[in-house]
Amino acid sequence: MTIEHVPVPALRPSEYTAALIQGLRARVGWIRGADALEIGSGSGVVLATLGELGAASLFGVDVEQEAVAIGAALLAKLGYAKRSQILCGDMWTPVVGRRFGLVAANLPHFPMNNPEVSGRLPSWSDGGPDGRRVLDPFLRGLANHLTPGGRAIIAHNAFVDLDRSRDMVAKAGLTLNIAHTTLVYLPDDKLEHMTESVLGREEGRSIHRYGPYAFADMHIVEIGAPGTLS
Numbered sequence: 001m002t003i004e005h006v007p008v009p010a011l012r013p014s015e016y017t018a019a020l021i022q023g024l025r026a027r028v029g030w031i032r033g034a035d036a037l038e039i040g041s042g043s044g045v046v047l048a049t050l051g052e053l054g055a056a057s058l059f060g061v062d063v064e065q066e067a068v069a070i071g072a073a074l075l076a077k078l079g080y081a082k083r084s085q086i087l088c089g090d091m092w093t094p095v096v097g098r099r100f101g102l103v104a105a106n107l108p109h110f111p112m113n114n115p116e117v118s119g120r121l122p123s124w125s126d127g128g129p130d131g132r133r134v135l136d137p138f139l140r141g142l143a144n145h146l147t148p149g150g151r152a153i154i155a156h157n158a159f160v161d162l163d164r165s166r167d168m169v170a171k172a173g174l175t176l177n178i179a180h181t182t183l184v185y186l187p188d189d190k191l192e193h194m195t196e197s198v199l200g201r202e203e204g205r206s207i208h209r210y211g212p213y214a215f216a217d218m219h220i221v222e223i224g225a226p227g228t229l230s
């Protein structure tokens with residue numbers, strides 16, 4: 001059976017995806033030969049990057065059935081079907097008891113009260129009022145899904161309390177470093193729905209406005225046991 005890959009506009013990669021891919025491409029040594037997992041695999045393009053960089057196996061998880069189908073079709077089109085699998089499910093549930101050498105994630109973690117962002121599914125960006133609805137369960141479960149010496153690379157908005165994330169992984173014996181920081185554009189419909197207290201706190205800190213245009217700092221962070229990070 002031929003699997004067709006027809007890109008779905010709602011699953012188009014974002015600036016966050018691009019920055020995550022940049023972080024992965026700078027860490028080929030971590031990826032080559034690793035069993036790799038992406039939580040929230042969406043379009044499948046991050047898994048495709050991991051395949052290109054030499055991961056031994058590619059595993060994806062996404063809550064959206066459409067993302068699972070589109071991601072699997074992309075991986076098949078690029079020749080990774082035999083070493084890849086994407087399952088539909090919530091967070092760590094499809095990979096209970098499994099460990100990976102490399103975990104990537106660009107999770108929905110925008111602090112908002114209304115998950116409607118035009119052209120996207122509600123599950124794409126909505127991180128709940130403080131942005132941590134999906135991020136916290138990810139961080140809580142991470143240590144149980146890394147092999148010894150395994151690492152994670154994730155996108156992390158600067159306005160979503162990085163110190164809290166650092167403290168959470170420290171409880172499991174992991175450290176968190178900022179790998180690099182980039183600016184992402186905040187479109188009006190996202191900004192309009194941003195939790196007011198976060199906007200009030202972060203304007204002039206991690207959120208930068210130039211007339212009608214707003215941008216925010218976004219970190220790519222690496223997480224692993226002490227001594228294993230760059």
Ligand SMILES: C[S@@+](CC[C@H](N)C(=O)[O-])C[C@H]1O[C@@H](n2cnc3c(N)ncnc32)[C@H](O)[C@@H]1O
Pocket residue numbers: 011012013014017039040041042043044045046061062063064067089090091105106107108123124125134
């Ligand atoms: C910001 S998108 C990133 C997608 C992917 N990295 C890409 O660039 O195409 C977040 C993804 O996480 C998925 N997602 C949201 N909540 C999830 C959950 N609880 N468990 C697994 N996936 C989830 C969404 O369906 C979406 O595909």
